[in-house]
Amino acid sequence: MLAPNLNAAEATSNAQVIAHRRTLWRWHFYAGLFVMPLLIVLAITGTIYCFQPQIEPLLYRDRMVVTDTHGPQLSREVLLAKAAANEPRGAVPTLAQIEADRTRSAEFVFRLPSGESESVYVNPYDGAVLGTLSVEHRLMKQVRNLHRGLMLGKTGELVMELAGCWTLVMIGTGIALWWPSRSNARQGGVWLPRLSLQGRAWWRDLHAVGGVWLAIGALFFVLSGLPWSGSWGKQFKALATSASLGYPKGAWGEAHVHSTAPGAAGKPGDEHAMHGMQMKMDDLPLQQTPWAVGATNLPDSAHAPAPAARVSIDDVVALAAKNGVTDDYGIALPAKPSGVYTVSYFPADPRDERTLHIDQYSGRVLSDIDYASYGGVAQWISYGTSLHMGRYFGLANQIVCSAISLGLAALAVTGFIMWMKRRPTRELGAPARPVKRAPMRAWRGGLTVLGMIFPLMGATMLAVWCLDRLAFGLRRAVA
Structure with a gap:
């Protein structure tokens, strides 16, 4: 009398296992169908960009590399003047890139009248x-x-x-589909592929x-890359700021960071106007900006001060060296009479990151x-970025x-081959939905939390859930 009950219980258990696996497989299929083509793009572009320090000096050797004559170098101001003389009328210098390597040329960035740089x-x-x-x-x-947006602007970033x-x-x-049971753990194919198999x-x-x-x-790449994304990343920065976990103190105008020309007096209301419409560090023409300071306010004032002589780039370089910044950094040049020099140092070791705002007159x-x-979150993201x-x-x-x-690109290829080998002609080939709905409360809860984050x-x-029900609602696997 117990045997039929045991068989029924075993059948129910097997049906739940099948339903659980098919549901996971279905979601894995939909995720892969969308992600895999983009994963190939991310893998190839990420690999190329990873070797930027080696590629660019080879690709542009005639412009970036010079012979060390072991003689004195011209001042940065003189070199900037030489560069400016080569540019069309109306070109505005915006950045000086500083390299300590004596075999590297001096680089200056100009904004052209056309708007490009x-x-x-x-x-x-x-x-x-x-x-x-x-x-x-x-x-x-x-x-x-x-890598960041398929060259499609905001749409591509999303x-x-x-x-x-x-x-x-x-x-x-x-991982859930791979997770070994007692039976297939003995059969192999868990930690090493069974190369003796066919097809x-x-x-x-x-x-x-x-x-x-x-x-x-893959998990590390995703978690370290998302803080730089165009939509969620910006919201995450705002959240980290409000919780005092991201930006350093003074990042939102608590520090006095605008240049004042000698003898220039501010007018009532200037401070409020200065913080009304300010540029951010991310708006500067810097090659790289640390995540923790990307959205910090740039100095500005409502009224331009009287004309006054400003310190030279060489003075800024000397001041940066005095503060421990000596190589491979950018100096954003003042864009307005009330602007400042901004030294941005983005080294391999995030503990050495530095951002200096320097009065252009004094x-x-x-x-x-x-x-x-930095706050705790920003420090972790800095490490993640450097490793990424x-x-x-x-x-x-x-x-x-x-x-x-x-x-990961190879996984995309193998996944595509598996799909093509299984897919019926002229059909999507999604895994069939199980007859019995699997409980899977933990999975649904996890996806809900993920969707909220x-x-x-x-x-x-x-x-996807609605489309799956509408387009493939009548197709179910045999129990």
Whole structure:
């Protein structure tokens, strides 16, 4: 009398396992269908951009590299004047890039009358102009734009942000599908693929085992990249600021960081006007800006001071060196009479990050923001960014990042091959929905939380769920 009850219970349990697995497989399929093509783009562009320090000096050697004559170098002001003489009328200098390497040329960025910007390279020994490069159209800028937004502006940034969020779903469901039971753990294909298999089973083992080995790297890439995204990243910055976990104290106008010309007196209401419509650090033509200071206010004032002589770039370089900033940094030049010099140092070790605002008339340091000033969240993100870009451990970091990126691209290829081998002709080939709905309360709760943390993703998850019910609602697997 007990046997039929046991068989029924066992059948119910098996049906729940099948329903659970098919539901996970279905979500993994939808996530992969959207993410995999974008993952290939992210992997290739990320790998190329990771080696930017090596690629650009080779690609633009005639402009970036000079012969060290072991003689004295011309002053930065003289070199800037040489660069300016090479530019069309109306070009405005916006940035001086400082390199301590004596085999590198001096680089200055100008905003052209057309609105675009270009770098001018000058031999620091004889002042000869070596050539120019468009800031917007140089190779690494295009690679970065592809990586962050498919070169489609705001729309592309949102798509890439969604790709990152859906990668989290793909990782979670992928690990759950791989998770070994007692039976298949003995059969192999858990930590090493069974190369003796044939056909789709061989590809499945390669995909599953490779995915597990790469899961931690993929998760790190997503979590370290999302804070830089165009939509959620900006909201996250605001949240970190309000909770005193992101920006340093003084970032939102608590510090007096605007230049004052000698004898210039402020008028009543100037302070309020100064903070009304201010530019941010991210608006400056800097090559890189630390995440923690990207949205901090730039100095401005309502009334331009009387004309006055400003300190030279060489004085700013000397002042930066006195404060421990000596190599590979940018100096954003004052854009207005009330502006300041902004020194932005974005080194491989985030603990050395530094941002200095310097009065353009007196040379006084008005604001000094270092790593110790950051909130806890910003400090972690700084480390994540350095590792994400392959900078922290030098060449070893670049190789590890490239291996993970190209491995993820390989997963996209194996996933596509598996899909093509299984997909019926002229059909999407989504895994069939189980007859019995699996409880999966923990999974639904997790996806709900994920959708609340990433609202844009939550909206797309809801859209996918509705589309799945409407388009494929009648198709169910046999129990």
